[in-house]
Amino acid sequence: MPTTRFEESDDSIARARQLRRDATLAERKLWSILRAAALDGRKFRHQQRLGPFFGDFVCQAARLVIEIDGATHDGDEAQAYDARRTAYLAREGYRVIRFTNTDVMTNLEGVVGALRSVLAVSDTPSPSHATVPRGPLPLPQGERK
Template sequence: MRGIRLFERNRSRDLRAYQTQAEEKLWRRLRGRQLAGWKFVRQHPIGPYFGDFVCRERKLIVEVDGATHSSDEEIAYDARRTTFLEEAGYRVLRINNIDVSQSLESVCDTILAALERD
């Protein structure tokens, strides 16, 4: 069990170290409870997957997707991943890199609406 936790911690660190520009930009708005007091963590392990940004209190995962999520194979993988996460009790909100880059405030409004939804 200790080896699994060490792997998860190392993988989380790697994912945080190599985040996209959009992920970095969104994290600057989510970190430190800046979004209406909600706490988010980055690259949080959930089963075999890692959520980009996770509000554990509301069980909301915000995924920031770019061009690497457009092939049939990647779409199928994302669908399997989303199914697993939803079966684990999470809601998955997918945000496009371009939306983060061009309309960060609208993205934050969308996330806030999802957090406040039952």
């Protein structure tokens, strides 16, 4: 028997809760910085569903997905899955930034600095472009070949 939209939603909620409950130490450490809009007033969600996938941390306002990758992302199959997932998210208008567990555990300050840099770029939209680019951006005047 096919599931209803409501049942799928319940499954998504349960899966997100499980992912949050089973978060790695690195995810918990970064979440302590991102939660409650503690990073420069930006609101992040932990383990948010994005289509058929979940993002470790998602800032909807900046269309940014932060992924924390551990050893399970090292194999060819896992990397192919990550590439498909990143491509899907890019088509949906998201930028994906990845850090390793080691990055977060040993250089949290550097990770936070990198996030601030990425978020600063999203704070300065170009008046001539849509906020979510759907294709190649045109070159500024005078640089066309």
